[in-house]
Amino acid sequence: MITGQDEAEAARQLREKIAAQFGRSLHIRTLDTGSCAVCEQEIRLLSAPHYDLHRLGFFFTPAPRHADLLLVTGPMVRAFEVAARKAYEAMPGPKMVVATGACALGGVYRPDPFVHGQVGAVLPVDVWIPGCPPSPLALLHGLSVAVGRLAEKTPGLTLIADGQSPGDGT
Amino acid sequence: MPLWFARGLRRGVVTTRYPARPDASAASLPTPPSFRPEKLTRDLVDLMIAVCPGPALRRADDALIFDVGTCTACGRCARAAPYAATPSGEFELAATNRAALVKTIPILGEQR
Numbered sequence: 597m598i599t600g601q602d603e604a605e606a607a608r609q610l611r612e613k614i615a616a617q618f619g620r621s622l623h624i625r626t627l628d629t630g631s632c633a634v635c636e637q638e639i640r641l642l643s644a645p646h647y648d649l650h651r652l653g654f655f656f657t658p659a660p661r662h663a664d665l666l667l668v669t670g671p672m673v674r675a676f677e678v679a680a681r682k683a684y685e686a687m688p689g690p691k692m693v694v695a696t697g698a699c700a701l702g703g704v705y706r707p708d709p710f711v712h713g714q715v716g717a718v719l720p721v722d723v724w725i726p727g728c729p730p731s732p733l734a735l736l737h738g739l740s741v742a743v744g745r746l747a748e749k750t751p752g753l754t755l756i757a758d759g760q761s762p763g764d765g766t
Numbered sequence: 767m768p769l770w771f772a773r774g775l776r777r778g779v780v781t782t783r784y785p786a787r788p789d790a791s792a793a794s795l796p797t798p799p800s801f802r803p804e805k806l807t808r809d810l811v812d813l814m815i816a817v818c819p820g821p822a823l824r825r826a827d828d829a830l831i832f833d834v835g836t837c838t839a840c841g842r843c844a845r846a847a848p849y850a851a852t853p854s855g856e857f858e859l860a861a862t863n864r865a866a867l868v869k870t871i872p873i874l875g876e877q878r
Contacts, residue, residue, distance in 0.1 A: 646770065646782055647782060647784075648782075698820070698835070698836055698837065698838045701835035701836055701864075701867075702821070702835070702836055703820045703821065703822060703833075703835065703836025703837065703838060704820060704836075704838070706821075716864070721864070722862065723860055723861070723862055724835055724860065724861050724862075724864055724867060725859070725860045726798070726834050726835045726836075726837065726859045726860075726861075726867060727839070727857070727859065728837075728838030728839060728840075730857075730859075731792075731795050731857055733784055733785075733789055733791070733792055733795070733857060733858075734795075734857045734858060734859065734860070736784060736785055737785055737857075737858040737860055738860030740785055741860040741861075741862065742860075742862075746785060748860055748861055748862060748866075749856070749858050749859070750834070750859055750860070750861040750866045750867055751861075751863070751866045753834075753856060753859075753869070754800075754869065754871075755798065755799070755800040755801060755832060755834065755854055755856070755869045755871065756800060756801060756802070756803060756871055757800040757801060757802045757852055757854070758802070
């Protein structure tokens with residue numbers, strides 16, 4: 597009989613084995629579901645020398661069949677729904693979906709006959725990266741959160757300012 | 767020749783150590799606002815909701831509901847009321863739980 601503790605230990609060993617065998621590399625397929633292409637521009641900058649995401653073991657792949665992670669931008673136009681589902685289904689498991697940018701999170705378009713308004717309406721999203729567009733740094737942080745290398749900061753964030761600021765007029 | 771290119775040739779291709787170390791360019795990024803509850807009044811919050819181009823701001827009676835996920839960091843609320851809303855400087859906003867991106871900010875200012 598497996599107790600909860602044994603199970604946790606087995607899960608930890610399996611996780612370490614997977615991490616060792618895959619060398620912590622991760623292949624990313626980007627999916628543009630009707631974005632204005634500024635998110636794509638920021639994603640493209642990730643492979644430029646300044647950010648160089650390959651040093652972290654992340655790689656872009658042109659085929660969803662080779663991808664571990666689907667990086668989805670745009671408000672999910674309805675015309676793209678079938679293609680998005682096919683791309684997701686073509687990916688081998690385990691797989692992740694990362695919704696990228698304010699459009700993908702429902703911040704720009706409302707649901708109407710042409711767009712779903714957010715990626716979550718069609719695909720099961722694992723990580724949300726806000727930003728319009730999210731900067732390459734925000735994307736690097738989001739990808740690191742997705743693979744569990746960095747802790748997410750959002751739950752501890754209040755967005756309540758305290759103290760004096762230069763804009764204090766009253 | 768840009769300095770970063772020469773530096774890259776000398777030390778290798780990596781010019782930022784982010785996320786292991788902070789990146790200098792982060793200071794100039796547009797970021798979602800943070801609010802000062804003691805400066806917020808219901809009227810001011812309604813004004814901010816009116817100038818917000820997206821669905822990021824809502825008011826629930828005595829609280830401002832701020833959905834960071836849908837904020838485009840355009841800065842219109844901060845321009846409308848610079849004493850109550852300022853850029854937060856937070857850009858590492860990725861979340862594994864959508865609800866964690868929705869923040870509740872109390873409205874503590876006196877109604878004038």
